[in-house]
Every structure is written in C-alpha cells, then in structure tokens.
Amino acid sequence: MTTSTDPPRAVVLLSGGLDSSTTLALALAEGYETYAITFDYQQRHRIELQAARQVGEYLGVARHLTVSFDLREIGGSALTADIAVPKDGPATDIPVTYVPARNTIFLSFALAWAEVLQASTIFIGVNEVDYSGYPDCRPEYLEAYEHMANLATRASVAGTTRFVIKAPLLSLSKAAIIKKGVHLGLDYGITWSCYDPVTTGLAETTGGRLAGGGRYMPCGACDSCRIRQKGFEEAGLPDPLLQLIDSHAV
Amino acid sequence: MTTSTDPPRAVVLLSGGLDSSTTLALALAEGYETYAITFDYQQRHRIELQAARQVGEYLGVARHLTVSFDLREIGGSALTADIAVPKDGPATDIPVTYVPARNTIFLSFALAWAEVLQASTIFIGVNEVDYSGYPDCRPEYLEAYEHMANLATRASVAGTTRFVIKAPLLSLSKAAIIKKGVHLGLDYGITWSCYDPVTTGLAETTGGRLAGGGRYMPCGACDSCRIRQKGFEEAGLPDPLLQLIDSHAV
Numbered sequence: 001m002t003t004s005t006d007p008p009r010a011v012v013l014l015s016g017g018l019d020s021s022t023t024l025a026l027a028l029a030e031g032y033e034t035y036a037i038t039f040d041y042q043q044r045h046r047i048e049l050q051a052a053r054q055v056g057e058y059l060g061v062a063r064h065l066t067v068s069f070d071l072r073e074i075g076g077s078a079l080t081a082d083i084a085v086p087k088d089g090p091a092t093d094i095p096v097t098y099v100p101a102r103n104t105i106f107l108s109f110a111l112a113w114a115e116v117l118q119a120s121t122i123f124i125g126v127n128e129v130d131y132s133g134y135p136d137c138r139p140e141y142l143e144a145y146e147h148m149a150n151l152a153t154r155a156s157v158a159g160t161t162r163f164v165i166k167a168p169l170l171s172l173s174k175a176a177i178i179k180k181g182v183h184l185g186l187d188y189g190i191t192w193s194c195y196d197p198v199t200t201g202l203a204e205t206t207g208g209r210l211a212g213g214g215r216y217m218p219c220g221a222c223d224s225c226r227i228r229q230k231g232f233e234e235a236g237l238p239d240p241l242l243q244l245i246d247s248h249a250v
Numbered sequence: 251m252t253t254s255t256d257p258p259r260a261v262v263l264l265s266g267g268l269d270s271s272t273t274l275a276l277a278l279a280e281g282y283e284t285y286a287i288t289f290d291y292q293q294r295h296r297i298e299l300q301a302a303r304q305v306g307e308y309l310g311v312a313r314h315l316t317v318s319f320d321l322r323e324i325g326g327s328a329l330t331a332d333i334a335v336p337k338d339g340p341a342t343d344i345p346v347t348y349v350p351a352r353n354t355i356f357l358s359f360a361l362a363w364a365e366v367l368q369a370s371t372i373f374i375g376v377n378e379v380d381y382s383g384y385p386d387c388r389p390e391y392l393e394a395y396e397h398m399a400n401l402a403t404r405a406s407v408a409g410t411t412r413f414v415i416k417a418p419l420l421s422l423s424k425a426a427i428i429k430k431g432v433h434l435g436l437d438y439g440i441t442w443s444c445y446d447p448v449t450t451g452l453a454e455t456t457g458g459r460l461a462g463g464g465r466y467m468p469c470g471a472c473d474s475c476r477i478r479q480k481g482f483e484e485a486g487l488p489d490p491l492l493q494l495i496d497s498h499a500v
Contacts, residue, residue, distance in 0.1 A: 069319040074359070076366035094404045101362035104402045108358045109324070112351035116326035135407040144401050148394035152354045154344045157385040 007033045009119035010166075011110045012061070014038050016051030018228055019125035019169055021191045022181040024059055026168050027123045029184055035117055036061040037110050041071040041099075043079050044196060047216050051192035058190055067109050076100045078195070085196040087221035094133045095223060097195055103136035107145055111163065115155045120163055122149075127169045127177070142167055174231025182237065189240030193228040194218035218242070257283045259369035260416075261360045262311070264288050266301030268478055269375035269419055271441045272431040274309055276418050277373045279434055285367055286311040287360050291321040291349075293329050294446060297466050301442035308440055317359050326350045328445070335446040337471035344383045345473060347445055353386035357395055361413065365405045370413055372399075377419045377427070392417055424481025432487065439490030443478040444468035468492070 010032035014020045027034050038052040049066065056064040075081035077099040086095060103126065110122045126137040135141060146165045155161035169177050181188065197216045218225050218241070232239040260282035262274045277284050288302040299316065306314040325331035327349040336345060353376065360372045376387040385391060396415045405411035419427050431438065447466045468475050468491070482489040 065323055067319055067323065069317055069359075071362070073315055073317065074362050074366055076362070094407070098404050099362075100365040100404070101358055101399075101402055104361060104398070105355070105358040108351055108355040109319075111354060112321070112326075112349075113324050115350040116324055135404055136402050138401070141398070141401040144394070144398035148354070148391070148398045149351075151388070151391040151394050152351055152386050154348050154350070154385055157344070 007031055008121065009033045009035060009062075009114075009117050010121040010123055011035045011037055011114045011117065011119050012123040013106055013110055013125065014052045014056060014061075014064075015125075016048040016053075016055055016191060017125070017193050017224070018174070018181070018188060018191050018231070019127055019177060020052075021055045021059075021125075021186060021188075022177050022184075023123050023125035023169060024055065024061070025181055025184040025186045027121075027166075028059055032121065032123075034059075034061045034123075035113065035119060036064045037106075037113060038064065038066045039106055039109070040066055040068040041080065041102075041105075043071075043099075044085070045079070045192070045194060047197050048192045051190060054190040055186075058187060065113065071099065071102075071105075074100065085219075085222050087196075087219070089226060090223045091133070094135065097223060098134050101136070103134075103141075104145070107149075107165070111149050111153065114163065115153045115161070118155070118161065120161045121166055122163065123166045123168070125169050126167050127172065127174075129171060129173050139167075139170060142170075173234065174227055175234035178231050178235040178237060182235075187240060189243070191241065192218075193224045194220075195222040195224045257281055258371065259283045259285060259312075259364075259367050260371040260373055261285045261287055261364045261367065261369050262373040263356055263360055263375065264302045264306060264311075264314075265375075266298040266303075266305055266441060267375070267443050267474070268424070268431070268438060268441050268481070269377055269427060270302075271305045271309075271375075271436060271438075272427050272434075273373050273375035273417075273419060274305065274311070275431055275434040275436045277371075277416075278309055282371065282373075284309075284311045284373075285363065285369060286314045287356075287363060288314065288316045289356055289359070290316055290318040291330065291352075291355075293321075293349075294335070295329070295442070295444060297447050298442045301440060304440040305436075308437060315363065321349065321352075321355075324350065335469075335472050337446075337469070339476060340473045341383070344385065347473065348384050351386070353384075353391075354395070357399075357415070361399050361403065364413065365403045365411070368405070368411065370411045371416055372413065373416045373418070375419050376417050377422060377424075379421060379423050389417075389420060392420075423484065424477055425484035428481050428485040428487060432485075437490060439493070441491065442468075443474045444470075445472040445474045 014036040264286040
C-alpha cells in the first residue's frame with residue numbers, strides 16, 4: 001500500500017535506447033519512484049537489453065522487470081523475422097523495421113504492472129519528430145491508449161487510479177532530447193540504438209562498455225543509427241558510444 | 251497475400267474454456283478462416299492450455315499459436331500469485347481472480363498477429379452476464395480497445411485494414427452460450443473452466459480426456475466452476491466433462 005507521503009510511482013518503458021533512457025532520466029527528475037520495464041521479444045538487437053539493464057542501474061530505478069516473449073512467432077518485421085534491415089536511409093513510408101502492435105503490447109504489460117504497483121503514470125519515450133514513421137508513436141494513438149487503459153483495469157474502474165500515459169519526448173527533436181539527457185547527467189555511452197549490430201570478425205578489434213568483450217558495434221547505416229548520428233551532430237556533441245568504440249579500435 | 255476470393259481471416263482468443271471455445275465455434279460457423287491464439291502466462295490452471303489445443307484441433311483452426319510469458323512476475327491475482335482462489339461463490343465486487351490488464355495484453359498480441367495475417371477481425375469470448383465482474387469484459391472497454399487498435403498499426407493507418415473486435419457472447423447467459431455451442435457440435439467435454447484444478451491423491455481415481463492419466467479434476471467450488479455448473483443446469487444439460495470424470499471415478 002502506498003501512502004500520500006510516498007513519492008508517486010511511475011512505470012517507465014526502457015529499451016536501452018536513447019529516447020527511453022532520456023525518458024527515464026526525465027521521470028526521475030520529476031520526482032517519480034521509477035519502475036523500469038524492458039522487453040525481450042527476441043529482437044535482432046537483443047544487445048539493447050544489456051544497455052537497458054545498465055541504464056536502469058546507472059540512473060537508479062526502484063525495480064527493473066524484463067518481460068520475455070517471442071515475437072518471431074508473429075513476425076512481420078525486420079526486427080523479428082528474416083527480413084533485411086534497410087541501410088539506405090529513412091524511407092518516406094513506414095519502414096519494415098515496424099513491429100506489429102509493439103507499443104500496444106509493451107504498454108499493456110506496463111499497465112498491468114502499474115495497476116499492481118499502484119502507479120498511475122506510465123512513461124513512454126516515443127517521439128513524432130525524428131522517428132521512423134511508426135503509427136504507434138503518434139499522439140492520437142497515445143490518447144486512445146490512455147482512454148482504453150482507464151476502462152481496462154480494476155484500479156481505474158474502482159476510481160482509485162486514473163492512468164496517465166506520459167510521452168515527454170513526443171515533440172522534441174533528437175538533438176533536443178540528447179541535450180536534455182546530457183543536462184540530466186545521462187551517459188549515452190551506455191545506451192544502444194542500432195537495429196542490426198555488427199558482430200562478425202570484430203571480436204578482437206572493437207570495444208565499448210556494452211560490447212561484452214568488444215564483440216558488438218553499431219552498423220552505422222540503419223535508420224536508428226542514422227537518426228542517432230544526426231541527433232548528436234545537430235546537438236553539436238560527440239556520441240560517447242562511438243568514441244568508446246573508436247578508442248578500442250585497432 | 252490474401253485475395254478477395256479467400257475466406258476472411260479472424261484471430262480468435264482461445265483459452266480452452268467454455269466461452270472462448272464457443273466463440274471459436276461461432277467464428278467458424280460464420281465462415282472465417284480461424285487463427286487461434288492461446289496464452290501460457292504461468293496461470294495456476296495451465297491445464298487449460300491442453301484443453302485449448304484439443305478444442306483447436308477438434309474444431310479445425312488454420313493455425314494455433316501459443317504465446318508464452320510469465321505474469322507471475324507482475325502478480326496481483328489469485329491466478330498468478332500466491333493468493334488463494336475464493337471458493338465461497340461469486341463476490342459482489344471484482345474478485346481476486348482478476349488478472350491485471352489480462353485481456354488488454356491478450357488482445358495486443360492478437361492485434362499484432364491479425365496485422366501480419368491480414369485478418370481484420372478479432373474474436374474474444376467475453377461475456378457481461380454470467381461473468382466474474384472483470385472490467386475488461388465490458389462493451390465500453392471493447393469499444394475503446396477497437397478504437398485504439400485502429401490507430402496503432404501500419405495496416406489501419408494505411409487504410410488496408412479496419413480492425414473489428416467481435417464479442418458474440420457479450421450479452422448471452424451461460425446457458426444460452428452452452429446451447430449455442432452444443433448446436434454447433436462443440437464437445438464441452440474437452441473444454442476446461444476450473445481456476446484451481448485438484449490434483450493431489452487423485453491420480454488413480456479420476457479421469458477424463460483432459461486429465462493426462464486422470465490427475466486433474468475441477469475443484470467444483472471456484473467461481474468459474476460454479477458459473478459453469480449453473481450454466482449447464484439452466485441449459486438443462488449435463489456437463490460432459492463431469493460425466494467423464496464420474497465415469498472414471500472409483
């Protein structure tokens with residue numbers, strides 16, 4: 001049972017990427033006791049799970065839950081099925097890295113946990129400026145989700161909790177997000193964005209705190225890498241993850 | 251790619267219980283090519299997974315997908331945490347067998363699969379008459395879910411699919427559901443409803459097609475057993491599952 005003197009609780013979706021890590025830093029700065037939830041859905045870039053764990057520890061979450069399921073069985077995405085990750089730069093339509101109903105699945109587990117924790121706020125790091133065109137990153141989607149959530153649970157029906165979905169990065173540029181995170185003391189060197197990590201033949205020559213012995217590095221060409229790179233350029237800052245890798249390269 | 255001459259596809263949530271099995275029979279009777287989705291969430295009554303498998307085979311689904319995750323980590327329910335299942339008859343408020351956001355989680359996976367399958371219809375066997383007072387079994391919840399679903403996916407945003415959530419049992423009594431299922435040829439002897447199966451010391455003396463050697467039988471006292479029993483009584487029919495168990499008892 002929480003009491004009125006306890007800090008408010010929030011569940012924060014944390015992938016280990018730049019946006020969700022910044023969102024966690026913002027939730028903490030707003031005074032929430034944070035409960036990070038991460039999803040192992042057998043994504044191609046499962047290295048992000050390690051980044052999520054590190055970010056949670058670094059920023060100091062009250063608890064970190066990783067929920068596991070296999071979206072490869074459902075497929076339909078370059079991140080979960082045998083479809084190549086595009087490397088030619090962001091497309092004009094929704095790219096094949098879109099994972100069907102992913103945020104809806106993620107938010108649903110977050111909602112379940114929020115109800116049990118008596119947390120009324122769920123933070124999600126979606127962004128409609130420098131994003132990849134995903135439908136479940138738009139404000140009208142989030143509003144509809146919030147409305148549904150408040151009809152879905154015992155806590156909301158009983159009137160004890162009114163769930164709020166907060167998406168503080170929604171209208172920020174990637175550069176603005178990065179500046180905000182740096183200001184809050186977030187170390188982007190422990191985050192991970194790449195959809196298609198390079199591993200082959202690099203075991204001995206690359207590094208980085210995420211690399212688990214130096215076996216992973218970002219591909220540099222997928223949409224997520226390009227958007228991250230552009231964000232750091234526009235923010236006028238170096239990407240500490242790449243610096244780290246460079247310093248370990250032969 | 252589906253063509254206009256193919257039968258329409260539907261994803262059907264199938265727990266192996268009386269309601270979802272009847273819903274599957276109805277979807278088939280309506281001419282849908284059915285894709286059953288079942289969830290192994292480490293529920294106390296995991297025996298229902300075996301029932302779901304049998305019902306899917308018996309009725310003839312195009313494919314049957316079981317998605318696994320562990321809701322015990324989230325808890326908050328007598329079906330997933332160390333909380334006793336009530337045996338004193340249905341309560342007036344939402345009982346402890348309520349699983350936080352369960353239908354929201356289930357529908358989200360169904361939505362993902364529906365998008366990949368190009369299925370525009372999702373069937374769910376919820377019922378607001380003889381139910382247990384769960385908030386996510388009400389029409390206003392389903393309407394809100396459907397609205398959200400149509401903002402969540404590539405298929406809905408592109409205009410290629412308008413998702414419809416069908417809940418054909420919503421306003422039927424349990425007796426009416428049973429009569430409908432019997433009329434459609436469903437064998438309720440292969441379904442499973444009990445939340446808290448009895449296993450101890452019964453290995454040699456009980457039976458049933460579900461029992462895997464006769465080790466499981468319904469408790470007869472949980473809400474789900476009571477609602478099922480009342481339904482068969484009001485329908486003026488014997489419950490074939492209980493008949494089967496009786497015929498195997500010493």
